[in-house]
Amino acid sequence: MKYTSEKELLEDFSEGKEEACAYIYHRYFARICLFASSFVYESKESEDIAEESFIRLWQSKRNYESIQHLKAALYQTARRLGLNYQASRQRRFNRVDTYIRLQDQNQSNQLQEIVYTETMAELYHALNKLPHKAREIVELTYLEGLSNQEVADLLNINIQTVKNQKLRALSLLRKLLSRDSFHYLMSIVFFSSKI
Amino acid sequence: MNLTEEELLIRISTFIVQEMKGEQRAEDRLLLKKWLSESPENQAVYKRCFDQIMQKKAFESLQEFEKNRDFEKVRSKLFVRPVSQKAFQFKRLLPYVAAACLLIAFGAVWYSNQIGLKIPAENQLSQTDRLPAKNRATVTFSDGRQFQLNELESEVFISYKGVHYDDGGAVAETQAAQFATIETPRGGIYDVVLPDGTRVKLNAATTLRYPTVFAKDKREVSVDGEAYFEVANRQNQPFIVETANQQVSVLGTHFNVNTFGDKSEIKTTLLEGKVQVKELTGGKHIVLLPGYQSLVNKGKLTSRAVDVEQELAWVDGRFNFDGKSLFEVMDDLSRWYNVDVEYRGEMPDVEFFGGTYRTSKLSTILKILKDQNLHYHFTPNGKLIIEKN
Numbered sequence A: 001m002k003y004t005s006e007k008e009l010l011e012d013f014s015e016g017k018e019e020a021c022a023y024i025y026h027r028y029f030a031r032i033c034l035f036a037s038s039f040v041y042e043s044k045e046s047e048d049i050a051e052e053s054f055i056r057l058w059q060s061k062r063n064y065e066s067i068q069h070l071k072a073a074l075y076q077t078a079r080r081l082g083l084n085y086q087a088s089r090q091r092r093f094n095r096v097d098t099y100i101r102l103q104d105q106n107q108s109n110q111l112q113e114i115v116y117t118e119t120m121a122e123l124y125h126a127l128n129k130l131p132h133k134a135r136e137i138v139e140l141t142y143l144e145g146l147s148n149q150e151v152a153d154l155l156n157i158n159i160q161t162v163k164n165q166k167l168r169a170l171s172l173l174r175k176l177l178s179r180d181s182f183h184y185l186m187s188i189v190f191f192s193s194k195i
Numbered sequence B: 001m002n003l004t005e006e007e008l009l010i011r012i013s014t015f016i017v018q019e020m021k022g023e024q025r026a027e028d029r030l031l032l033k034k035w036l037s038e039s040p041e042n043q044a045v046y047k048r049c050f051d052q053i054m055q056k057k058a059f060e061s062l063q064e065f066e067k068n069r070d071f072e073k074v075r076s077k078l079f080v081r082p083v084s085q086k087a088f089q090f091k092r093l094l095p096y097v098a099a100a101c102l103l104i105a106f107g108a109v110w111y112s113n114q115i116g117l118k119i120p121a122e123n124q125l126s127q128t129d130r131l132p133a134k135n136r137a138t139v140t141f142s143d144g145r146q147f148q149l150n151e152l153e154s155e156v157f158i159s160y161k162g163v164h165y166d167d168g169g170a171v172a173e174t175q176a177a178q179f180a181t182i183e184t185p186r187g188g189i190y191d192v193v194l195p196d197g198t199r200v201k202l203n204a205a206t207t208l209r210y211p212t213v214f215a216k217d218k219r220e221v222s223v224d225g226e227a228y229f230e231v232a233n234r235q236n237q238p239f240i241v242e243t244a245n246q247q248v249s250v251l252g253t254h255f256n257v258n259t260f261g262d263k264s265e266i267k268t269t270l271l272e273g274k275v276q277v278k279e280l281t282g283g284k285h286i287v288l289l290p291g292y293q294s295l296v297n298k299g300k301l302t303s304r305a306v307d308v309e310q311e312l313a314w315v316d317g318r319f320n321f322d323g324k325s326l327f328e329v330m331d332d333l334s335r336w337y338n339v340d341v342e343y344r345g346e347m348p349d350v351e352f353f354g355g356t357y358r359t360s361k362l363s364t365i366l367k368i369l370k371d372q373n374l375h376y377h378f379t380p381n382g383k384l385i386i387e388k389n
Helices: A006-014 A018-036 A043-060 A067-093 A096-128 A132-143 A148-155 A159-177 A180-190 B004-021 B026-038 B040-049 B052-067 B071-078 B109-118 B326-336 B362-372
Strands: B102-106 B138-141 B146-148 B155-158 B162-165 B170-173 B179-184 B188-193 B199-202 B206-211 B219-224 B226-230 B239-243 B246-250 B254-258 B266-270 B275-279 B285-288 B292-297 B300-305 B318-320 B341-344 B355-357 B374-378 B384-388
Touching (some): A018 A067, A018 A096, A018 B052, A018 B071, A043 A067, A043 B052, A043 B071, A067 A096, A067 B004, A096 B004, A096 B040, A096 B052, A132 A148, A132 A159, A148 A159, B004 B040, B071 B355, B179 B188, B199 B206, B206 B226, B266 B275, B285 B292, B318 B326, B326 B341, B326 B362, B362 B374
Parallel strands (some): B155 B188, B219 B239, B341 B384
Antiparallel strands (some): B138 B179, B188 B199, B206 B219, B226 B254, B246 B275, B292 B300, B318 B355
C-alpha cells in the first residue's frame, strides 16, 4: 500500500484497484472527518459523512487529472452530504422555511472550511513525519498538554531526555519545514510548554 | 461537475502552508493576498489557520479521527462478496439506539405482479441496465382523483386541507374525500409527513392509506409494502398500523413497516420503544422488545431476536445481503430497479454477504452473480434472465 507516484496512484484508482482506494482513504480520511465536523455535532456523524464521501468517490469511477482534483471532488461530496445532513436535522426540529434560510447562511463559511482543514491536515502530516520518539514527546507535551516532568514520569525516562528529545524534534521540524516564518508553528509546539 | 471553487481553496491552503514554512513564492503571495482581499470571511479563516488554539483543536480532532480510521468499513460496503469467500465477521450492533424503530414485513407475492404490470410503459426499460429508484409516487383520494408527485421533490406534507410540498406548493386539495392513498411504484420512493407530524418513509412498491382526518382517539393508517415510521408522540391517541392480518399499536415511537416476504408472512421488528403486535385472525397479541422481530405466519404469532441493522438497511439507503438467498436478494432488487426476474435452470443454494448502496446501478450489483457462476442478460422487453454458466 505504498505509492510513490501520483500518476500511478490515479491510474490505479481509475481502474478501481482496491489498494489505490485504501491508500486514498488512509491518507485523507481524518481531514474529511474534520471538514465534515463543521456540519454536525457528533464526531460519529462526521465519520459517517467521510465514509460515505469515499464510497461515492470510489463509485464515481472518474478519471482525476491530479490529486488536487480528486481531493476537490472529495471535499465537494463531503460538503454536499454535510449540507444534506444539516437540512434533514433542521427539518426535524424547525419549520420548513427556516431551515432553508439557515442553510443559505452557512454555505459560504463552510466552503472556506476547506482552507482551514487542508492547512491543518498538512501541518499535522508534517508533525507526523517526525521520528517516533520525538513525535511522542511532542504529542504528549503539545497535544496532551503535559509538563516535561509528567512526560518523563509517563514514559519512565529522565527529564533531561525529554528536554533533549524536544530540542531534537525542533531541529528536525526546522529541517523538514525550514525557514523562519514557520515560527508560528514552532512557537505553539515548543514554547507553549516550557522547555 | 464544477470543481473550480474547491480546487481554488485547496490551492489557497497550500499557499498558507508554504507561508508557514517560509517558502512562499512571490506570485503565490500575490494570489493569496488577492484572495484575502475578497472577503472578511476569507481573512477570518486565514487568521484561524495561525491561531494556536484552533491548531491544537484541529490536531486533536485529526488524531482522534485517525484512530477510528478503518478501511474495512468502507471496503465492506464497496465490495459485495458471496459468503463462501468471506466468513461473517462483523455483525455490528446498530448505532441508532436513539431512534425507536419497528419493521413489519408481510407477504405480497401477488403484489409485485400487480404493480409490475402498471409501470413498464413509463419507465425506460433498458436492455442492459437499470437505474435505482427515483422519487415517484401517486396520491389517490377516495373520490377517485389521482395526482402524480413531483420527481424533483422527495417528500410531501399532509394536512387536513390537502397535500403539499416542502415549499408550500400544493399537490391537491382534500375536498370531500375521507381517505387517501400514497403509492410508490416499483422503482419509486417517497417520504410522507402526516398531519400529526409523523414521518413515513415509503420504500418501492408500497401503499400507505390514511384518513384525511384522524379519529380523536386513534391515528390509524394501513400499509402494504415497506415503510419506516417516525411516530409523533400523542398521549391519548395511539398510532395504529394495519396490514392484511395484523395490527401494530404504538403510543409514540419510530418504526418501520415492510410488507415483502414469503407468502403471507408479516415481520415486525422493533429497534427501541414499545409496540403491541396483534394477529387479527386468532386475536393473539405480544409486546415487542427492542431488537426483536415478530412473525405472523398462517395465523401464528412468534418472535425472535434479529440483526436490526440488516432489517433497516434500506432506510439508510443500503442493500444488506448478509445471509440472504439468491431469491431474497433478487426479490429486493426487482422492486428497487423495477425489473421482472426469470430464472432459467436450477439455481444454486447460496448465501450472499455484504451489501452496497441503493444508488448503484443494477449492473454494479449484479456482479455478485459472477462469483456464483451465474450470468444474466435482459430480454428485448426488459426482463432480467438469470442462468447458470
